[in-house]
Amino acid sequence: QGVIRVHLLEAENLVQKDSFLGAIRGKSDPYALLRVGMVQYRSKTVSRDLNPIWNETFEFVVHEVPGQDLEVDLYDEDPDKDDFMGSLLISLVDVMNDGTVDEWFPLSKTTSGHLHLKLEWLSLINDQEKLHEDKKGLSTAILIVYLDSAFNLPKNHFEYSNGECGAKKIKNNKYLKKIEREPSSFVLLTVGNKTQKSKTCNFSKDPTWGQAFTFFVHSAHSQSLHVEIKDKDRDSALGTSVVCLSHLLKDPNMTLDQRFQLDHSSSDSFIKMKLVLRALNVEEPDPQRVKAGFSASKQGPVHVMEKGGNQQKFVSPPKPEVSKVPPVSKDSAALESLPKKDSGEDLDAHDSSAAPVPSETVAGLNEREHEQNPEHHPLSALHTRAAVVPTLPVVQELRLAPSVASLGSLPSSCFELSSSNLDLHNGTEMPLGEIQLTVRYASIRQSLVVLVNGCRNLVPSSNRGIDPYVRIYLLPDRRWASRKKTSVKKKTLNPQYDEKFEFFESLEDVKKRTLDIAVKNSRPFISQERKELGKVRIDLSQEDLIKGFAQW
Missing domain, CATH: 2.60.40.150 (C2 domain)
Incomplete structure (x- = not known):
C-alpha cells in the first residue's frame, strides 16, 4: 500500500540502566530496534548518553493498513545482556492519513523517556517526474518483482560449459549420476546492496516460484536488477540475467511482464518475471480533514498503543514542557469517560481502551x-x-x-x-x-x-x-x-x-x-x-x- 519512512531523531530523559558496584547509577548506551511486520532494523549505539541523538532514517514497505504497525524498542547495550529501556507502538493508519507526523512520543513500559520521530507516508504513484535521484541518498522509488517461473533450465553447468574442470569430474560415476538429476533451483535477486532469495523448487527444469519481492530504488536511471538461478544440491549457477531499470521507464506504466533470456545458460533457457516500478511520493495532508496526530495543529491523539495484551490504548501526549502540545480534545476526553461494562470477563466493545466512534455508542x-x-x-x-x-x-x-x-x-x-x-x-x-x-x-x-x-x-x-x-x-x-x-x-x-x-x-x-x-x-x-x-x-x-x- 505504501512506504513508511522513519526518521529516528533523538530521545530524552531515558532511564538509567548501568550501575557501578550495584549502587552508583551511571549512564546508559541506548540503541533502537525498529520493526514493521517481519522487517527489523537496528540503529547505531550512542555511548553513555540518556539524551541520545541518532539522526538515522529507515524505510519499510507497508503491505496492509490497517494490519501493520510501527514498533520501536529501546535497549541499553551491555556486554552480557542488553537492558530494556522502553517501547513504542504506533498505528500507521494515522500516519497514512496525515502524510507527515513529527512528534515527541512517550515511551511505554518504563518510568520516563520520550522519543522524537518524524514519520513520512510515501504513496506509490506512476509518475516518472518523481524519479530524480535524491541528494540525501533516500529512496525515490520501489521495485516490485513478481518471480513467476523459469523454462528449460540446464541440469548442470556442464550442459553449456566445456571447461577442463567439467571434463575431469564427469569421469566419476557417482558424480555422473548426481548431475543427471533435474536441478533443485532457487533465485537470488539483487538491487544495489540488497539481495533476496526465493524458495527452492525441487527437481524441475521448469520451476514455478510464484513469489513477490520488493526493493528500494535510489536511482531508476542507473540501477539494475541482477538475477541468478542456482542449483541447491550442486551450488552451481544455472543462469543469470541483468535488467536495467531504465528499461521500465520506456513503458508508460513503468511495467515489464515478459520472459527474459538467461545468460551463461542454455540457448533456450528463460525466466519469466513481472517488474513494476513506482515512484515514492509524500502526500500532502488535506487541511480540511480532522487530523489524527497530537501536535499543536491537530485535534486528537495519534494511536500510540501499548505492546502486549489484547488491548490498544490512547497514550496521553507528553508533558507540555517536553512536547509543547495541547491536551487531548474534549471529544476524546468525553469518550474516555464512557461507562465500562461491569463484568469479571475481559472488557467488550464498551471498553474505553477501544478507539471510540465519535458521538455514538x-x-x-x-x-x-x-x-x-x-x-x-x-x-x-x-x-x-x-x-x-x-x-x-x-x-x-x-x-x-x-x-x-x-x-x-x-x-x-x-x-x-x-x-x-x-x-x-x-x-x-x-x-x-x-x-x-x-x-x-x-x-x-x-x-x-x-x-x-x-x-x-x-x-x-x-x-x-x-x-x-x-x-x-x-x-x-x-x-x-x-x-x-x-x-x-x-x-x-x-x-x-x-x-x-x-x-x-x-x-x-x-x-x-x-x-x-x-x-x-x-x-x-x-x-x-x-x-x-x-x-x-x-x-x-x-x-x-x-x-x-x-x-x-
Whole structure:
C-alpha cells in the first residue's frame, strides 16, 4: 500500500540502566530496534548518553493498513545482556492519513523517556517526474518483482560449459549420476546492496516460484536488477540475467511482464518475471480533514498503543514542557469517560481502551443502521477500533460479503448457554459473536490476502473464560500444510489479532474457492470444554476481490 519512512531523531530523559558496584547509577548506551511486520532494523549505539541523538532514517514497505504497525524498542547495550529501556507502538493508519507526523512520543513500559520521530507516508504513484535521484541518498522509488517461473533450465553447468574442470569430474560415476538429476533451483535477486532469495523448487527444469519481492530504488536511471538461478544440491549457477531499470521507464506504466533470456545458460533457457516500478511520493495532508496526530495543529491523539495484551490504548501526549502540545480534545476526553461494562470477563466493545466512534455508542450504530436498512442482518452492524479502521465511513463504503454462521459447528459442551448469554446490550441476539475480516486479491503479488482484525462478543465455553484463535482454510484444500492460524489470545471474549495471511493462487482459481474460517478455543487436550466457538464460510465467487470487502 505504501512506504513508511522513519526518521529516528533523538530521545530524552531515558532511564538509567548501568550501575557501578550495584549502587552508583551511571549512564546508559541506548540503541533502537525498529520493526514493521517481519522487517527489523537496528540503529547505531550512542555511548553513555540518556539524551541520545541518532539522526538515522529507515524505510519499510507497508503491505496492509490497517494490519501493520510501527514498533520501536529501546535497549541499553551491555556486554552480557542488553537492558530494556522502553517501547513504542504506533498505528500507521494515522500516519497514512496525515502524510507527515513529527512528534515527541512517550515511551511505554518504563518510568520516563520520550522519543522524537518524524514519520513520512510515501504513496506509490506512476509518475516518472518523481524519479530524480535524491541528494540525501533516500529512496525515490520501489521495485516490485513478481518471480513467476523459469523454462528449460540446464541440469548442470556442464550442459553449456566445456571447461577442463567439467571434463575431469564427469569421469566419476557417482558424480555422473548426481548431475543427471533435474536441478533443485532457487533465485537470488539483487538491487544495489540488497539481495533476496526465493524458495527452492525441487527437481524441475521448469520451476514455478510464484513469489513477490520488493526493493528500494535510489536511482531508476542507473540501477539494475541482477538475477541468478542456482542449483541447491550442486551450488552451481544455472543462469543469470541483468535488467536495467531504465528499461521500465520506456513503458508508460513503468511495467515489464515478459520472459527474459538467461545468460551463461542454455540457448533456450528463460525466466519469466513481472517488474513494476513506482515512484515514492509524500502526500500532502488535506487541511480540511480532522487530523489524527497530537501536535499543536491537530485535534486528537495519534494511536500510540501499548505492546502486549489484547488491548490498544490512547497514550496521553507528553508533558507540555517536553512536547509543547495541547491536551487531548474534549471529544476524546468525553469518550474516555464512557461507562465500562461491569463484568469479571475481559472488557467488550464498551471498553474505553477501544478507539471510540465519535458521538455514538455501539447500540446507536446498530439502531441507526437498522433504521436505514431494516432487512439488514444485525451481524453487519459495524463497530471498529480506530487502530484497525480509522473512520466508520471507510468500512461502510465496502460491499458486505455473504456469509453463513454455522450453528452445527458447535459441538456439545458441559457449559450451559442460558438466555442471558445471548442477550446483548441493544436487544439483538448474536449467539455466536462476530469476527471482523478484510479480504482482497493483490494482483501484483498474485495472492488472496485475508486480514483477521478481531472478534467480539464470543460465547464462553466455561466459567474460566476462553483462549480464542482463528483457523482458516481455502476450500476445498484442507491439507494441514495449507492451514492458516492466528496467535492465541488469553482469557478474552473480544480478541484483537490484526494478522494477515496470504494464499498464493491465481485470481481465476480463487474465484472458485470458499474461505472456511473458524474461531476456536485453545484448551488442554484432555479438557471437556467446547473447542469450536463458531464458523463462517465466504463464497469468493460472489465477491469483487480486486475491490475487496470488509465486514463484521
